[in-house]
Structures are given as C-alpha cells and as structure tokens.
Amino acid sequence: MGKSEKARVYTRLPMLRAERSLSRKELAEILSVHYQTIGYIERGEFVPSLEIALKAAEYFGLPVEAIFSLKPFEPLNAASLAGG
Amino acid sequence: MEKRSYGDIMSEVFQSPLVEKFQTRVRRRSLVISMGLWMAGITALCLLLPEAWWLWGPLFLLFFPLASMINMSVRGVTEIPISHLDDRLAQLRARAFHDAYYIGVVLALIGGIVLQEYLFATVGESRPLLSIVPIGGMLGGFLFGLPAVMLAWRLPDEPEHEEAAHG
Numbered sequence: 676m677g678k679s680e681k682a683r684v685y686t687r688l689p690m691l692r693a694e695r696s697l698s699r700k701e702l703a704e705i706l707s708v709h710y711q712t713i714g715y716i717e718r719g720e721f722v723p724s725l726e727i728a729l730k731a732a733e734y735f736g737l738p739v740e741a742i743f744s745l746k747p748f749e750p751l752n753a754a755s756l757a758g759g
Numbered sequence: 760m761e762k763r764s765y766g767d768i769m770s771e772v773f774q775s776p777l778v779e780k781f782q783t784r785v786r787r788r789s790l791v792i793s794m795g796l797w798m799a800g801i802t803a804l805c806l807l808l809p810e811a812w813w814l815w816g817p818l819f820l821l822f823f824p825l826a827s828m829i830n831m832s833v834r835g836v837t838e839i840p841i842s843h844l845d846d847r848l849a850q851l852r853a854r855a856f857h858d859a860y861y862i863g864v865v866l867a868l869i870g871g872i873v874l875q876e877y878l879f880a881t882v883g884e885s886r887p888l889l890s891i892v893p894i895g896g897m898l899g900g901f902l903f904g905l906p907a908v909m910l911a912w913r914l915p916d917e918p919e920h921e922e923a924a925h926g
C-alpha cells in the first residue's frame with residue numbers, strides 16, 4: 676500500500692449491533708467514544724485505535740479479527756457456517 | 760455531590776440538543792462567512808471612520824456570540840480538553856491546530872507588514888494610531904479562534920440518520 680493510500684478497515688459492527696438491538700449511541704457509551712465516531716468506523720472513514728478495537732472485541736466476546744478486517748468480509752452463508 | 764471537571768462540563772454543554780442545531784455544513788459555513796463580514800466591518804469602520812470610536816464597543820461585542828456559535832457548530836472540539844475527546848475528535852483537533860498554526864503565522868506576518876506600511880510609510884499623512892488598536896484586537900481574536908473557524912469551514916455534514924443516533 677502506497678503512502679498516500681489511506682488504510683480502510685472493514686467492520687462487522689453494524690451486524691453485531693443489529694443482532695443485539697444496540698443503537699450507535701449505546702455502543703458509543705460502551706466503547707467510550709462519541710456516537711458519530713461509531714458511524715465513521717462503520718462506514719470505513721475512520722480507522723479505530725487498538726483500544727477501541729479491543730474494547731469492542733471484549734464487549735462482543737469475539738476475536739478482534741472477527742470484527743475488524745483489512746479485507747471485505749465474506750457474506751455469511753450456509754457453506755461458511757458449515758465450514759466453521 | 761460528585762465533583763465534575765471542567766472537561767466533563769464542557770463535554771456536556773457541547774452535546775446538548777440546542778448545540779446540535781448549529782451542526783450542519785450550511786450553518787457552519789454561514790457562521791464563518793459572518794465572522795469574515797464582521798472582520799471586514801471592523802476594518803472598514805476603523806479605517807474609514809476612525810473618529811466613530813463609540814461604535815467599536817458594540818461591534819466588538821458581536822465577536823463573542825459569533826465565536827461561541829462557531830464553537831458550538833464544531834462540538835467544541837477545540838475547546839474541550841483533549842482528555843475528554845475520543846481518538847477521532849482528538850485527531851480533528853490536532854489537525855485544526857496544526858493547520859491554523861501555519862496559516863496564523865502567515866496572517867500575522869502579512870498583518871505586521873500592512874501595519875508597518877500603514878504607520879510609517881505614509882509620509883506627511885496623519886494616521887490615527889488609535890484606529891489600528893481595534894484592528895489588532897480583532898486579528899488577535901480571530902487568530903485565537905482560527906482552529907475552530909477552519910474546522911467549521913471544513914467539516915462535512917453528518918449523515919441524517921446519525922443525528923438520531925440509531926440505525
């Protein structure tokens with residue numbers, strides 16, 4: 676990746692929030708950030724710090740790489756679930 | 760009663776629903792333009808009507824509501840202590856101060872040159888020294904608030920659904 680190219684981080688936060696019926700504001704309070712920051716992270720416009728990523732991982736009980744990725748996430752389907 | 764820090768109070772003030780009204784790009788930019796007009800007004804008054812010194816006070820008072828509204832329009836990012844901002848807002852603040860520093864130095868240099876020309880390069884012409892005092896005060900205030908002004912001009916509109924904080 677060139678110097679001028681901005682890193683983009685893909686996230687499953689919208690899906691995880693939807694599963695738990697969490698609003699951006701509620702998640703923002705849990706992660707101690709401004710609620711708009713959640714929106715920026717979800718749209719890939721802001722790369723979250725390690726602290727935010729670890730807090731999110733802890734809250735959702737998932738590894739960080741299951742929530743954030745440098746590559747787009749594959750859509751969930753029966754095959755991916757069966758494969759583990 | 761729990762003692763609240765200055766940062767806690769400022770954070771709360773800048774999150775109030777009243778403040779959110781100022782946070783659209785159109786309103787932010789309108790405020791910056793108003794600030795520019797205010798500066799032009801002060802400069803014109805001081806240079807064209809230096810004897811109307813009684814007008815300076817009321818005109819100067821306009822600075823405070825304008826500066827406050829600009830601060831509200833950027834959620835007080837340049838006013839709230841950095842320890843009370845999250846990573847993204849802290850980055851915004853750092854960039855605003857960084858850019859304002861360079862622009863401020865250039866503006867101060869230009870201001871110095873203009874002042875020198877105004878005061879000393881007009882041989883035989885009487886220039887009331889007092890009339891440049893308000894211009895200096897205005898430029899000082901503007902430079903002090905420049906990070907917030909630059910941020911107000913640059914910040915994009917937030918997507919509508921985010922204002923409701925749901926979705």
